[in-house]
Amino acid sequence: MMTTVLASVATMPGVFAALGGVLPVASVNWHSVLFLLFAAVACACAVAVVLAENVVRMAFYLVLSLASTAGLFFLAGAEFVGAMQLMIYVGGTLVLLVFGVMLTAQAPFVAIKTSSGDRLLAGMVGAALLAVLLQAAFRVEPWRRPAMADVAAPAATPIGMALLGVRVDEPAAGAPATAVRSGYLLPFEIVSVHLLVVLVGAAYLARAKRRRTPRAIDVAASSVGPVVTARQAARSSASALVSGGGR
Amino acid sequence: MADFLINTVGLPEWLAWTITAFVAAALILNVIAGGALVFIWAERKIAARIQDRLGPTRTGGRFGWLQSLADGIKLLAKEDLMPEGADGMLFRLAPYISFCASFCAFIALPFAFDFVGQRLNVGVFFVVAVLGLEVFGVILAGYASASKWSLFGSMREAAQVVSYEVPLGMCVVVPVMLAGSMDLVTIAEKQAGWFTNWYLFHDPFTFVIFWVYVTCAVASVNRAPFDLAEAESELVAGFHTEYSGLRWSFFFMAEYGSMFLVSALAAVLFLGGWNGPIPVATLVGLSEGTGDTANYFVRLIGCGNLLLKATLGVLLMMWVRWTLPRLRIDQVMTTCLKYCTPIAAAMFAGVMLWQLAFPGGVVRGLSRPAGEIREGWLEGPGGLSPGRRVSSSNVGATGRMESQDVVQVVP
DSSP: OHHHHHHHHHHHHHHHHHHHHHSTTTTSOHHHHHHHHHHHHHHHHHHHHHHOOBHHHHHHHHHHHHHHHHHHHHHTTOHHHHHHIIIIIIHHHHHHHHHHHHHTTTSTTOBOOOOHHHHHHHHHHHHHHHHHHHHHHHHSOOOOOOOGGGSOOOOSHHHHHHHTTOOSSOOOTTOOGGGSOOSSHHHHHHHHHHHHHHHHHHHHHHSOOOOOOOOHHHHHHHHHOSOOOHHHHHHHHHHHHHHHHHO | OHHHIIIIIOOOHHHHHHHHHHHHHHHHHHHHHHHHHHHHHHHHHHHHHHTTOOOOOSTTTTTTTTHHHHHHHHHHHSOOOOOTTSOHHHHHHHHHHHHHHHHHHHHTOBSSSSOBSSOOTTHHHHHHHHHTTHHHHHHHHHHHTTOHHHHHHHHHHHHHHHHHHHHHHHHHHHHHHHHTOOOHHHHHHTTOSSGGGSGGGTOHHHHHHHHHHHHHHHHHTTOTTSOGGGOTTTSTTGGGTTOOHHHHHHHHHHHHHHHHHHHHHHHHHHSOTTOOSSOHHHHTTOOTTSOHHHHHHHHHHHHHHHHHHHHHHHHHHHHHHTTSOOOOHHHHHHIIIIIIHHHHHHHHHHHHHHHHHSTTOSOTTTOOOTTSSOSSOOSSTTTTSGGGOSOGGGTTTHHHHHHHHGGGGOO
């Protein structure tokens, strides 16, 4: 019994090898297959964003499209960019989704119809962009097989070090010492100051408006003269009550 | 494992990689599903004991071991309902989105030195990013249910999760800063040795920020006292009011999966990962070079350590849940914006100054330099740099390996 099991296990690899020979599965470049899969999902969902009529469904398709793009980044070994894509774009769409829900919450599942003029205009702009991109894409020299072995393991550390001001490239042999710290520190700081300005501005715009605008009744009171306004009347009656209580 | 299948068993390469990917995925799935079974039982027992009851006692022997299994069968047999006015597609998809986000984050989580689905250079970042996506399922569920309870619940959840991501991110940055890497494996390796090497005891600031992390983690997985999304005394059941049967159980599995995930992340970031409080393996003489079996055994011990720490974290969450009353939404926001965020920011600055003043931690006399005592080890002497993680033997296969494992990334 045991030997038959062992024998069948031993023949298994041969069977699988034969299977691989029959099906073209062994010769397939799986990297390309997965690339095409992710790309197809990204494109299909992007089209679905345009065609969907419900805001929340649009946001949902957008999430799928962006997440597939993140998958493409992971496939290319750019883990940092992929995680960034997930955090910033996919996470940012979350807020869009919330807005969509809040704006359409008074009636369930509001449908938004796009006018045909808008569709035409968007189609023209999109086609123009696609033409430019295609032209640029086909100008690149022919794609080679991804050569992972040539590159050291991709790491985000150089980017982070460069943002701290460490020089990215190897300095020339006779370079002066002052040229050492020339990473991305300055652009990084400029961008962060910009973001700070935007944050302060947003906080200013969003804060509760407490400015005293004169009420209509007060305006009327001041223009007419010694007419007792409601508030003054209330105040005087309250003081009368207090003084009355004191008595 | 793929190398073993190719070289020893003799399978063709494509099949070996596929099998390897499936085995890894199945193992992770089992951690989530099996964990949920155990934790649901534990939650019932703990809740009962805290409230001076007995909890399940009959199903499957004296302690009600099989209660979760019986619950599962009941859920399978339940009628699968969908409200008439619901958005069908989103309603059906929402539980799986939640579950997928929870599942994906486990891919980058190391259980022991080599026990990691896909070792990512930016593991911490990936886990935090994917964990934030779980809220999508909840919002879609709340919207698609066409019920006001659900909508309220999901809106609360959105507000809560978006706010708590800020202090959570700040807490997570501290161990990253101390280890100098976002690779979870490297972070845990740097805490090897006695428990005094753990980042929890690195300095007073990290001790404080660990508890801020615990607060934010509890809030980000929507457990009481932050479970406003399903406040059953106000909103019936919040976002999953309209769900029943298997779909509802997927939400639950996602919740327990996330609880386990944030606990394991806390263990890796602050509690030494798979390094036990006392380096047992090294003390009994198992160390690098003792052979493959010893290596594997030590890693199993490490895996047990990590699972134990994560389970303790989950039990802590249950204890908190049955002890503290639920907060109001404004109190939740106050906790986040007025307490957690400023404390986390101040502690972040404090850790930075501490690193400048006394590099190497608070109890330097007790702790030996990392690298002498460990349960699990690096690729070689000085092998901490993330650039070395692709050893020369499997460089050619890296592209294929990543392409196999990355399938699960898209929720």
